[in-house]
Amino acid sequence: MNTTAIIARTETGSQLVAALETVWRAIQARHPEVPDVVMITGSGKGMLGLTWGHFGHEFWANGRFRVNSDGVIERDRKHELFVSGETLGVGAVKTVQTLLHEATHAVAAVRGVKDTSRQHRYHNKRFLAIAEELGLEYRAERPDASLGFSSVEITDETRQSYADVVEQLDAAIVLTMELPEWARLLIGGGQGGTDGPGVHGGDGTRGRRPGSPGRKQGRWIKATCGCGRIVRAARTTFDAAPITCGGCGETFTVVDV
Known part of the structure; x- marks a missing residue:
C-alpha cells in the first residue's frame, strides 16, 4: 500500500490524525477484519499511569436518528481508537506497535471474543492468539499477574512488512507530547531511539505514578x-x-x- 501521497508533515492536529488514519488503513489492507474507527489523540497521562493507546467499542454514534418500520430509533455506531501524544513522542515504531495492539482488541470485538477481564486490564490467551495473527509476540516467560499478555511487541518480520509505513509516519510526526519524568522511570528509559527501553507493548505503563495512592x-x-x-x-x-x-x-x- 503506497501511503506516500497521504501522510503529510503533522503540523496541525488534523494532519496528525490523518497520518494515524493512514497507518490504520495499512493495517486494514493486511487484515480485512480490522474495522473502521474514529481516530483521536491527546494526552495519555492519568493519575495512576500513562496510556499508550485505547480501543473503545462503539464509543461513537451517528448524530442523526433513524426510525425503522417498527418505530425503533436506530443509530450507526463507530469504534474509537485513541493514540496518546506521548506514544508519538517515543517514535513511529512504538506508534505502529500500539495501533496493532489496539487492532487486536478491535478484531476481538468483531469476532465476539472476550479477550480481556477484570475491567479490561488482564489480557488473556485469546488476546494473544489474535495479536500473533496481526504480527505481535509476547516475549516474557510467563504472563504478568495483573495485565496478562498485554505487553506484546512487534516482530522483526512485521516491522519489515510495515517498513514503508513506519518510515513515512516517522517523517510525519512533528507534534508530540513529552513523556513525563515519572513515566520514563517506570518504563526504564527516555524518549531516545525507538529500539530502546520504553517501547514495549501494552495499553499503558506497567506500574503507578510515584507519589500516587497505591x-x-x-x-x-x-x-x-x-x-x-x-x-x-x-x-x-x-x-x-x-x-x-x-x-x-x-x-x-x-x-x-
Whole structure:
C-alpha cells in the first residue's frame, strides 16, 4: 500500500490524525477484519499511569436518528481508537506497535471474543492468539499477574512488512507530547531511539505514578478471577507465578490487599 501521497508533515492536529488514519488503513489492507474507527489523540497521562493507546467499542454514534418500520430509533455506531501524544513522542515504531495492539482488541470485538477481564486490564490467551495473527509476540516467560499478555511487541518480520509505513509516519510526526519524568522511570528509559527501553507493548505503563495512592505493602493480598472467586495469598506467591482459577480458567488478578 503506497501511503506516500497521504501522510503529510503533522503540523496541525488534523494532519496528525490523518497520518494515524493512514497507518490504520495499512493495517486494514493486511487484515480485512480490522474495522473502521474514529481516530483521536491527546494526552495519555492519568493519575495512576500513562496510556499508550485505547480501543473503545462503539464509543461513537451517528448524530442523526433513524426510525425503522417498527418505530425503533436506530443509530450507526463507530469504534474509537485513541493514540496518546506521548506514544508519538517515543517514535513511529512504538506508534505502529500500539495501533496493532489496539487492532487486536478491535478484531476481538468483531469476532465476539472476550479477550480481556477484570475491567479490561488482564489480557488473556485469546488476546494473544489474535495479536500473533496481526504480527505481535509476547516475549516474557510467563504472563504478568495483573495485565496478562498485554505487553506484546512487534516482530522483526512485521516491522519489515510495515517498513514503508513506519518510515513515512516517522517523517510525519512533528507534534508530540513529552513523556513525563515519572513515566520514563517506570518504563526504564527516555524518549531516545525507538529500539530502546520504553517501547514495549501494552495499553499503558506497567506500574503507578510515584507519589500516587497505591496498594499497602502488607503481607497478604487479595485477587479475583473472571467468575468472581476471591483468593488471598502472600505477595511472594503471586510474584512467583500466575494462579489460575479451576472454574473459569482465567488467571487471578490482584484487586486489593
